Amino acid sequence: MTAPLRVALLGCGTVGSAVLRLIEEQSGDLAARIGRSIEVVGIAVRRPAHHPDVPQHLLTTDSAALVRRDDVDLVVEVIGGIEPARSLLYAAFEAGKSVVSANKALLAEDGPGLHAAAAKAGVDLYYEAAVAGAIPLLRPLRESLAGDQLRRVVGIVNGTTNYILSRMAETGAGFAEALAEATELGYAEADPTADVDGFDAAAKAAILASLAFHTPVSSADVHREGISAVSATDVARAAEIGCTVKLLAICERVPNGDADSVAVRVHPAMIPTSHPLASVGGAFNAVFVEAEAAGQLMFYGQGAGGEPTASAVLGDLVAVARNRVAGASGQGPTGYADLAVRPMAETPTRYHVSLDVADKPGVLAAVAQEFARHEVSISTVRQTGRGDAATLVIVTHSAPDAALSATISALRDMPAVRGVTSVLRVEGLS
Amino acid sequence: MTAPLRVALLGCGTVGSAVLRLIEEQSGDLAARIGRSIEVVGIAVRRPAHHPDVPQHLLTTDSAALVRRDDVDLVVEVIGGIEPARSLLYAAFEAGKSVVSANKALLAEDGPGLHAAAAKAGVDLYYEAAVAGAIPLLRPLRESLAGDQLRRVVGIVNGTTNYILSRMAETGAGFAEALAEATELGYAEADPTADVDGFDAAAKAAILASLAFHTPVSSADVHREGISAVSATDVARAAEIGCTVKLLAICERVPNGDADSVAVRVHPAMIPTSHPLASVGGAFNAVFVEAEAAGQLMFYGQGAGGEPTASAVLGDLVAVARNRVAGASGQGPTGYADLAVRPMAETPTRYHVSLDVADKPGVLAAVAQEFARHEVSISTVRQTGRGDAATLVIVTHSAPDAALSATISALRDMPAVRGVTSVLRVEGLS
Numbered sequence: 001m002t003a004p005l006r007v008a009l010l011g012c013g014t015v016g017s018a019v020l021r022l023i024e025e026q027s028g029d030l031a032a033r034i035g036r037s038i039e040v041v042g043i044a045v046r047r048p049a050h051h052p053d054v055p056q057h058l059l060t061t062d063s064a065a066l067v068r069r070d071d072v073d074l075v076v077e078v079i080g081g082i083e084p085a086r087s088l089l090y091a092a093f094e095a096g097k098s099v100v101s102a103n104k105a106l107l108a109e110d111g112p113g114l115h116a117a118a119a120k121a122g123v124d125l126y127y128e129a130a131v132a133g134a135i136p137l138l139r140p141l142r143e144s145l146a147g148d149q150l151r152r153v154v155g156i157v158n159g160t161t162n163y164i165l166s167r168m169a170e171t172g173a174g175f176a177e178a179l180a181e182a183t184e185l186g187y188a189e190a191d192p193t194a195d196v197d198g199f200d201a202a203a204k205a206a207i208l209a210s211l212a213f214h215t216p217v218s219s220a221d222v223h224r225e226g227i228s229a230v231s232a233t234d235v236a237r238a239a240e241i242g243c244t245v246k247l248l249a250i251c252e253r254v255p256n257g258d259a260d261s262v263a264v265r266v267h268p269a270m271i272p273t274s275h276p277l278a279s280v281g282g283a284f285n286a287v288f289v290e291a292e293a294a295g296q297l298m299f300y301g302q303g304a305g306g307e308p309t310a311s312a313v314l315g316d317l318v319a320v321a322r323n324r325v326a327g328a329s330g331q332g333p334t335g336y337a338d339l340a341v342r343p344m345a346e347t348p349t350r351y352h353v354s355l356d357v358a359d360k361p362g363v364l365a366a367v368a369q370e371f372a373r374h375e376v377s378i379s380t381v382r383q384t385g386r387g388d389a390a391t392l393v394i395v396t397h398s399a400p401d402a403a404l405s406a407t408i409s410a411l412r413d414m415p416a417v418r419g420v421t422s423v424l425r426v427e428g429l430s
Numbered sequence: 431m432t433a434p435l436r437v438a439l440l441g442c443g444t445v446g447s448a449v450l451r452l453i454e455e456q457s458g459d460l461a462a463r464i465g466r467s468i469e470v471v472g473i474a475v476r477r478p479a480h481h482p483d484v485p486q487h488l489l490t491t492d493s494a495a496l497v498r499r500d501d502v503d504l505v506v507e508v509i510g511g512i513e514p515a516r517s518l519l520y521a522a523f524e525a526g527k528s529v530v531s532a533n534k535a536l537l538a539e540d541g542p543g544l545h546a547a548a549a550k551a552g553v554d555l556y557y558e559a560a561v562a563g564a565i566p567l568l569r570p571l572r573e574s575l576a577g578d579q580l581r582r583v584v585g586i587v588n589g590t591t592n593y594i595l596s597r598m599a600e601t602g603a604g605f606a607e608a609l610a611e612a613t614e615l616g617y618a619e620a621d622p623t624a625d626v627d628g629f630d631a632a633a634k635a636a637i638l639a640s641l642a643f644h645t646p647v648s649s650a651d652v653h654r655e656g657i658s659a660v661s662a663t664d665v666a667r668a669a670e671i672g673c674t675v676k677l678l679a680i681c682e683r684v685p686n687g688d689a690d691s692v693a694v695r696v697h698p699a700m701i702p703t704s705h706p707l708a709s710v711g712g713a714f715n716a717v718f719v720e721a722e723a724a725g726q727l728m729f730y731g732q733g734a735g736g737e738p739t740a741s742a743v744l745g746d747l748v749a750v751a752r753n754r755v756a757g758a759s760g761q762g763p764t765g766y767a768d769l770a771v772r773p774m775a776e777t778p779t780r781y782h783v784s785l786d787v788a789d790k791p792g793v794l795a796a797v798a799q800e801f802a803r804h805e806v807s808i809s810t811v812r813q814t815g816r817g818d819a820a821t822l823v824i825v826t827h828s829a830p831d832a833a834l835s836a837t838i839s840a841l842r843d844m845p846a847v848r849g850v851t852s853v854l855r856v857e858g859l860s
Contacts, residue, residue, distance in 0.1 A: 134724035136574030144566030147744020293741035294564035301727035311723035314577020336462040
């Protein structure tokens with residue numbers, strides 16, 4: 001066995017330190033699997049004093065110099081965020097080094113540019129850890145299903161929001177209360193914006209859609225709604241119709257002759273409790289895939305955490321290291337399809353709507369007329385209560401999202417409607 | 431775009447004709463993904479007259495000549511069975527052609543030899559379709575989890591037996607009756623031996639274990655029990671304790687200091703209905719994976735059928751074609767670990783046992799004494815009925831399989847035991 005492959009580690013937080021530990025613990029196995037041993041020769045951190053457990057001579061604050069060092073063969077980036085990660089990756093490629101990254105935000109913002117730079121340099125860019133932590137998902141989409149036509153990818157890809165929604169369902173709490181609990185228990189960060197407003201899930205959706213449909217999709221293309229507007233009433237209404245509320249990342253190919261488009265969105269939705277995604281709890285993620293020939297597939301596992309994420313990073317590290325040993329680079333994704341992104345307004349969805357109405361003759365007819373006026377067809381109507389406290393619960397058929405939201409606006413203005421108490425999209429109902 | 435890559439198809443049954451159709455239907459996408467178009471230039475079949483729908487000029491009965499033809503770049507083998515498939519694969523490698531195979535029996539019998547021949551020739555051997563049909567499983571095991579340490583792979587990998595066991599649970603039917611129904615409906619073949627006796631699952635288990643543990647495991651290493659001895663009583667007993675009976679393929683790494691071994695087995699077992707594998711029905715397959723860092727993962731999808739299997743074949747075809755275009759070969763599995771296979775007798779399992787006993791003082795003590803004599807610890811005992819018709823239902827703790835089966839033999843010889851009415855292993859109970 002020849003000289004070891006030398007790795008630069010950028011970032012040494014929860015994931016980085018797990019990567020470091022696994023490389024050390026499994027050094028024999030990794031060497032056997034790769035054909036050469038792996039040695040970490042530098043670790044870039046912002047504050048070396050915060051890392052007393054790491055060999056101090058490896059620490060540096062000069063990440064830009066580290067990725068260019070001649071004695072570095074491979075770069076592992078677990079800093080996260082756009083800068084300085086983006087500049088460091090481009091610098092690494094320019095210096096001829098393959099990169100393993102866990103950076104969903106960066107890949108979702110600049111995937112095509114980064115892939116082009118890696119391809120130009122003849123090196124690899126792998127990022128399995130960026131979506132759904134330990135679940136092998138990107139390689140299956142990119143390679144295993146490369147001979148199939150994907151229709152739909154639907155996933156629960158954010159653990160924080162999944163925890164909050166689960167607690168709301170279990171305890172009847174509102175969003176604010178459940179978020180406070182999640183923060184206290186460490187399931188939500190001090191600034192929970194990236195999670196609860198759907199930014200994290202949207203970045204993952206962009207990456208999934210790009211790979212699934214062989215077309216460039218960035219975060220900006222993803223329609224994004226978070227869970228802060230989900231109310232205890234929404235969750236209770238979902239339970240009444242045998243559903244549960246989940247934050248879904250949905251990537252669809254919309255057939256349209258020779259001009260197919262893609263629709264990519266993140267929003268809370270009611271799904272039937274019988275749906276396999278409904279029972280995915282807490283820290284777990286799951287992704288459903290529908291393909292023409294393969295049919296339905298599901299991938300399930302831990303979506304976050306140091307060790308699971310490090311497992312995905314190490315898998316990629318073995319792959320790029322083996323490619324390096326073989327003097328080759330792996331097969332990157334293809335973005336040949338260049339499909340248009342369909343705006344949310346035109347994307348077909350279904351709504352579940354609860355209205356407080358006066359129980360007078362003609363109210364249901366007037367409400368139904370409003371749906372009809374927007375060409376939204378109603379699937380079911382249920383009326384509960386009588387007199388002043390009557391409630392209409394309506395589930396629509398599929399219609400363009402703009403028509404549905406226009407209907408809701410119109411309903412709010414109807415004199416017979418005292419209040420629209422719950423509006424949520426519905427997925428997976430037959 | 432340069433000249434097409436030329437493919438020889440060996441076999442044109444359900445899977446082969448689906449492969450042929452998909453290559454045609456998706457020719458544009460495949461070309462874009464590969465960088466060159468794909469053209470099928472020959473199809474080897476035994477009886478050309480049986481394939482009226484296939485371009486007749488492509489048909490040949492001389493498969494040995496086809497794989498060696500100079501105008502063939504890649505070989506897809508969907509014949510199945512050991513010969514002539516084995517000789518054809520070796521001939522293809524010698525002629526410098528990469529191979530995509532769906533042949534579980536052959537890979538389970540001769541995986542290391544075939545991989546060595548492919549590596550020597552610098553070509554690829556891919557076989558995602560050999561295990562669990564459309565589910566991307568082998569590539570994740572081989573690549574995505576290459577930086578992790580796998581502990582356990584447990585799967586439902588045979589649809590025929592899964593259908594039969596499901597029907598037994600639903601209708602209370604015995605094995606023979608459920609098999610007859612499966613045969614009538616086309617879920618079981620005229621000769622169901624390969625499925626119901628566990629040969630099919632054992633081949634898949636061998637392949638899974640080889641990849642999961644980086645060690646050569648062949649079908650002959652797999653302890654194999656089919657489902658023909660599963661009785662309606664077994665299924666009813668399982669339901670009484672909140673379990674369901676499934677045929678499981680179980681691959682475990684058994685820690686033992688520096689001399690870890692692997693245990694690979696296929697047998698029916700009771701699993702709790704709350705276990706994710708319990709709800710896997712009919713034609714679906716699912717595989718649970720436990721890894722040190724990644725934790726629990728599950729893969730779910732269609733395990734058989736022409737289109738799903740063809741999806742897996744096409745995914746591999748894209749991979750080997752891209753490698754061919756790049757002038758490289760992909761990363762094969764590594765078998766460096768060379769772990770010993772632990773015999774079934776020494777493998778720890780748990781039993782569920784039902785005994786018809788006389789309800790007399792001292793019977794339970796005598797039975798318990800028999801377990802103790804074999805150093806088998808009892809987890810739960812439940813006695814139902816009184817007098818002549820008393821039944822003891824015992825679930826053991828984990829013990830070496832030989833100790834458990836010796837206990838059962840001894841119980842059969844006890845005067846106080848009128849009959850051992852049900853014996854089945856238990857998995858996944860806490």
